[in-house]
Amino acid sequence: MTRPTRPADPVIEISHLRKTYGEKVAVADVSLTVSRGEIFGILGPNGAGKTTTVETLAGLRQADGGTVRVLGADPQSHPEAIRDRLGIQLQESRLPAKIRAREALELYASFYRDPADPAELLAMLGLTDKAETAFKDLSGGQQQRLSIALALVGNPEIAVLDELTTGLDPQARRDTWALIERVRDSGVTILLVTHFMDEAERLADRLAIIDDGRVVAEGTPTELIAARDDRRTFRMRLPEHTPADAVAAVRDLPQVEAITPIGDEYEVTGGHRVLPDVVIALAHRDVVPDEIRTLTRSLEDVFVEVTGAPAESQEVPA
Amino acid sequence: MTTTTAPTTSVPPRSRRSVLGPGFGALLRSEVRLFLREPGNVFFALAFPTVLILGMGYLIPGLDETITDPGPLEGLRTIVVMIPPVLATAMAAPALTTLPAAMATYREQGVLKRLSTTPMRPQGVLVVQVIIGVVAFVVAAALALAVFAAAFDWVAPDEPLMVVLSVVLGAAAVFGVGLLIAAVAAKASTANAIGMLTYFPMLFFAGLWTPGPIMPDAVQTIGSYTPLGAASQGIEAAWFAGEVPARQLVVMVVYIAVLYPLAAKLFRWR
Numbered sequence: 001m002t003r004p005t006r007p008a009d010p011v012i013e014i015s016h017l018r019k020t021y022g023e024k025v026a027v028a029d030v031s032l033t034v035s036r037g038e039i040f041g042i043l044g045p046n047g048a049g050k051t052t053t054v055e056t057l058a059g060l061r062q063a064d065g066g067t068v069r070v071l072g073a074d075p076q077s078h079p080e081a082i083r084d085r086l087g088i089q090l091q092e093s094r095l096p097a098k099i100r101a102r103e104a105l106e107l108y109a110s111f112y113r114d115p116a117d118p119a120e121l122l123a124m125l126g127l128t129d130k131a132e133t134a135f136k137d138l139s140g141g142q143q144q145r146l147s148i149a150l151a152l153v154g155n156p157e158i159a160v161l162d163e164l165t166t167g168l169d170p171q172a173r174r175d176t177w178a179l180i181e182r183v184r185d186s187g188v189t190i191l192l193v194t195h196f197m198d199e200a201e202r203l204a205d206r207l208a209i210i211d212d213g214r215v216v217a218e219g220t221p222t223e224l225i226a227a228r229d230d231r232r233t234f235r236m237r238l239p240e241h242t243p244a245d246a247v248a249a250v251r252d253l254p255q256v257e258a259i260t261p262i263g264d265e266y267e268v269t270g271g272h273r274v275l276p277d278v279v280i281a282l283a284h285r286d287v288v289p290d291e292i293r294t295l296t297r298s299l300e301d302v303f304v305e306v307t308g309a310p311a312e313s314q315e316v317p318a
Numbered sequence: 319m320t321t322t323t324a325p326t327t328s329v330p331p332r333s334r335r336s337v338l339g340p341g342f343g344a345l346l347r348s349e350v351r352l353f354l355r356e357p358g359n360v361f362f363a364l365a366f367p368t369v370l371i372l373g374m375g376y377l378i379p380g381l382d383e384t385i386t387d388p389g390p391l392e393g394l395r396t397i398v399v400m401i402p403p404v405l406a407t408a409m410a411a412p413a414l415t416t417l418p419a420a421m422a423t424y425r426e427q428g429v430l431k432r433l434s435t436t437p438m439r440p441q442g443v444l445v446v447q448v449i450i451g452v453v454a455f456v457v458a459a460a461l462a463l464a465v466f467a468a469a470f471d472w473v474a475p476d477e478p479l480m481v482v483l484s485v486v487l488g489a490a491a492v493f494g495v496g497l498l499i500a501a502v503a504a505k506a507s508t509a510n511a512i513g514m515l516t517y518f519p520m521l522f523f524a525g526l527w528t529p530g531p532i533m534p535d536a537v538q539t540i541g542s543y544t545p546l547g548a549a550s551q552g553i554e555a556a557w558f559a560g561e562v563p564a565r566q567l568v569v570m571v572v573y574i575a576v577l578y579p580l581a582a583k584l585f586r587w588r
Contacts, residue, residue: 060434090435092428093428093432094428098352112437
């Protein structure tokens with residue numbers, strides 16, 4: 001399965017977006033392009049300007065500067081042009097307490113020209129059993145899935161999903177991720193806003209990391225991780241009674257930048273040939289490591305580097 | 319499954335099936351269902367005026383006696399003095415308790431915001447809520463009068479047109495108050511608090527506790543400048559004295575002229 005890695009057939013184009021609330025700059029300068037059919041992730045710490053960016057592109061807020069084009073229309077001056085074609089699942093947007101799942105979907109379906117079949121959506125989101133359950137009696141995960149269904153009920157070309165797995169248990173998160181991929185595979189472009197690293201790494205075809213109202217990194221998850229991947233790290237456990245000069249010899253290798261004992265292991269950092277060089281040097285001294293583990297760089301490492309923020313990979317209480 | 323077939327180039331013009339857009343009928347049906355699912359709504363907005371009439375007529379001693387004091391009410395059962403305040407109650411419950419709470423709840427929960435991302439406008443919910451409130455008032459008032467006629471002696475109004483005018487203007491004025499609360503309250507709890515803070519004083523000035531003849535003059539004068547007091551006094555004057563309640567009608571018109579533009583200007587759609 002190949003995904004576009006460069007913008008082609010753009011459906012969202014944001015250029016130098018700026019938005020302030022009084023003194024507070026919510027979005028300083030955000031430019032990004034989303035192509036048809038991809039899952040585009042907007043990743044950033046809380047308060048980075050993610051939600052303001054998507055609310056502006058949905059026509060809910062007026063920008064102070066820059067341009068926004070969605071499906072060829074300007075949502076600032078003509079928000080009505082995109083309402084039929086863009087579905088959005090907003091953070092903390094609830095439903096009346098006593099409306100039932102099926103009623104809500106049928107009601108929202110009636111607003112659109114060419115809606116999806118509410119019964120099919122309920123089945124796709126695993127809510128058929130809960131069709132006659134009032135919103136207030138649904139679990140957090142079920143409410144969230146209903147909210148996703150409402151974003152999809154208009155058969156949109158673009159679905160914007162803001163923090164869709166916040167508050168879900170791990171199994172519900174995985175189910176939701178699988179669902180998002182199915183929706184993308186049906187041809188819907190998805191803009192995914194999240195502050196969870198694992199979610200972005202798992203789902204996004206391309207992503208932009210936003211910090212302090214600016215795009216600080218952009219690309220596919222692989223590109224983002226590779227872009228800074230000029231160093232390798234691994235850990236090894238050496239047999240007991242390994243002569244000290246073997247470790248000293250490893251330290252002197254040109255590829256090795258550092259060797260640090262951690263517990264009963266050594267952590268070795270160096271250039272991209274560091275692993276074979278160390279293994280060969282040890283073999284010359286007849287030392288065979290008991291165990292070697294390579295440490296893979298993750299999106300989380302990239303995130304911490306570009307934002308300086310502590311990354312969150314597990315859900316936290318709001 | 320969601321399949322996308324829409325063209326990539328231009329946005330076709332939205333079909334205008336009704337002024338309020340497609341889905342308005344579905345929204346109205348949905349909101350009526352939700353209204354009827356709240357027992358509090360059904361009781362206070364629909365049944366409360368009738369319960370008041372029956373409770374007062376049968377339980378409060380003296381209200382069943384014939385009035386002997388000279389004046390327009392002479393010869394009538396005392397219970398008739400409750401007709402104007404009970405009609406005022408029928409207006410006030412949906413206007414001041416149901417409508418503002420519903421709109422503020424929708425604002426607080428993000429329902430208005432969610433709607434503004436769809437082709438349905440959040441204004442549609444307001445129109446629907448006003449329709450529900452007005453219908454609830456008409457049903458509650460008709461029910462109360464029908465029960466009154468069945469349980470006690472019916473008294474035909476002296477000036478039916480003036481009674482209707484007072485009822486219509488009074489309802490419009492008190493719904494204006496409700497719309498103003500609905501316009502600005504950010505939270506359901508705020509809307510409820512403001513609603514109750516206006517509801518009970520207004521019922522007092524409408525004469526629910528001290529109906530027409532026994533209301534002190536000073537209270538009556540103050541009451542005539544409140545929307546519900548003016549409505550109640552207007553109905554009373556037209557019903558039993560055959561008078562044109564000029565001052566009360568003017569007061570209600572002024573409220574309408576001020577409240578509606580103000581609510582429209584202040585309304586927060588998210």
